[in-house]
Amino acid sequence: MVLKVKVESVEDHDMEMWSEPVSPTGQYFNSSVLSVSVISILEFENPLDDSSSLTLINNVFLPINPRFSSIMVDKGDEGKHWKRVEVKVEDHITVPHFPEGLTLKFYDNHFNDYLSKIAMEPLSQTRPLWEVHIIKYPTSNASGSVVFKLHHALGDGFSLMGALLSCLQRADNPSLPLTFPNFQKSAKADTEIKSLISLVPKALSGALNTFCDFGWSVLKSSFLEDSQTPIRSGKIGVEFHPINIMTMTFSLDQIKEIKSNLDATINDVVTGMIFLGTRLYMVATNEDAKNARSTALVLLNTRSIGGYKSVNEMVQNQEAQIQWGNQFGFLHVSLPELDQDDNILNPLKFVEETKNLIKRKKNSSAVYLTGMLLEYVRKYRGPEATAEYIHTTLKNSSMTVSNIIGPVEKMTLANQPVKGLYFMVVNVPQSLTVTIMSYMDQLRVAVGSEKGLIDPVKFRICIEKAFSMMFNAAVKSR
Structure with missing residues (x-):
């Protein structure tokens, strides 16, 4: 399946040259005092097929914003900057293994313990500040789950959730955009x-x-x-x-x-x-x-x-x-x-x-x-x-x-129906x-x-x- 999401991206030959100052808030959230991340969980109705995960991240997720392909570097008097680097997507994806044949209650506990574990583990500063965890085991809420962990320095919940939703499509008509509740004043x-x-x-x-x-x-x-x-x-x-x-x-x-x-x-x-x-x-x-x-x-x-x-x-x-x-x-x-x-x-x-x-x-x-x-x-x-x-x-x-x-319509990720989603701010x-x-x-x-x-x-x-x-x-x- 080809996901038709057109995005602006930095040209490949400019990759090494691209540099953007880190915003003050981005520096606050990635400092010696604070290192705050956002965990977003997508729950799926059916067992997960992760065969297209590398393609999806390379072709859809990374082009959304150059920060997803950048690391934070200190340029001395110029302060901290985002520096574009080559991304090895496979280094950012984890597929954990739980014991087989357990009840949903046990998998609920394993899933919660796993979320707590990745919440406490700091993101590596030597590669872009995000990672994806594909959980192929059922819980009481889903047949499988995909967990995105993104550093808060990349953006706030509005930015990061917008990026994740850009990887999904409407279940009823993929050619139409997802829509959101209207908050215009009367x-x-x-x-x-x-x-x-x-x-x-x-x-x-x-x-x-x-x-x-x-x-x-x-x-x-x-x-x-x-x-x-x-x-x-x-x-x-x-x-x-x-x-x-x-x-x-x-x-x-x-x-x-x-x-x-x-x-x-x-x-x-x-x-x-x-x-x-x-x-x-x-x-x-x-x-x-x-x-x-x-x-x-x-x-x-x-x-x-x-x-x-x-x-x-x-x-x-x-x-x-x-x-x-x-x-x-x-x-x-x-x-x-x-x-x-x-x-x-x-x-x-x-x-x-x-x-x-x-x-x-x-x-x-x-x-x-x-x-x-x-x-x-x-x-x-x-x-x-x-x-x-x-x-x-x-x-x-x-x-x-x-x-x-969140969106009004039901969503899919690579044709897999999304049953629910939520997020948590950690650290x-x-x-x-x-x-x-x-x-x-x-x-x-x-x-x-x-x-x-x-x-x-x-x-x-x-x-x-x-x-x-x-x-x-x-x-x-x-």
Whole structure:
């Protein structure tokens, strides 16, 4: 099968000459202090045929961006650069061998242990910063899986997921591009934005929010540390500890029902669900830690676009190429406290509070001021000091929540139907990371948790309980 994806690439004779400065964020994420990667898992309906893997990577994946064929080199006073090298694709592909004839439960455990193993192993700096693992064994979720591990220095979740999706096609019609949910603002919202009367109080409150949020962000990134709780060990070097990665699936239609009842966004509902479930887990594990000080870093895409374009546009379009890289910010959001009756009577109140917190944070320029602060630190103290600042920001908080928009249609990879997909950010100095991705009519929530601290089964039960409470309350209140 020939995959018809046209991409721009560097000419072969220019390979040795191609060099691009590494972005400041790319340097932060690949430093002596931080080395963060993204693991993306594609699940397949049928047993895997990997006969076309080398061709697929050579002809489709590598041409997407020169960084996939480059290593990071230090050019002294010029700083770090991406240098184009010859790629030996076979060195980047691993096909592990598990014991034969095991039950799905045993393969689930082997698969989880394998993910934890590759999460902890650093990517080699002597070759391009990515690798592929082809798992030919079944699990409870799939007949086989392909795991991509890509260094965060290559780009953020938006860039990397766009690259991976460029290797896939629509199952119903491969000649058509994959499409993504539309996030254009409504005409009503545009009218309100244009109204000077509505802008004045918004600007004043935004200025106040900016002052408060930026000040608190600096404190959180310096010495104001979250409490040690059932979701935060506070151990030094926690990013090097083994992790569990487990997932759960929710109906987008049901989430939309909750959304419409609360006049909120899908992100508000899902984040509220995660916060409520996390508080339920904390109280179920240790009553004294029920409302301990806990902060989440909620990641935001700072690109000047509302969502994904089609895959071909993302790869070919010059504007989309400019949008490549690490372009995100984060909001410090305190987990709302769990009142006595929240886990029995009024979960929607909890979600409403989460929505209002995030809405207030968004009406603030603290994210951009933080970016300016990081640039100031980089300029006068260097990228390593900036990486240390980011490391402390992560370490002092309790969890990170990140989400990515997935395609509406069912996908295939080399004619093999994709049943599901999710991702996880690894080597982060936190005990808990939650990622969210949509695919077709479902939402996949993945949880990366420190082994020995967080019980993944109990945590999943608490998140699912939070969702059930929210949905039942939303249906009853209509």
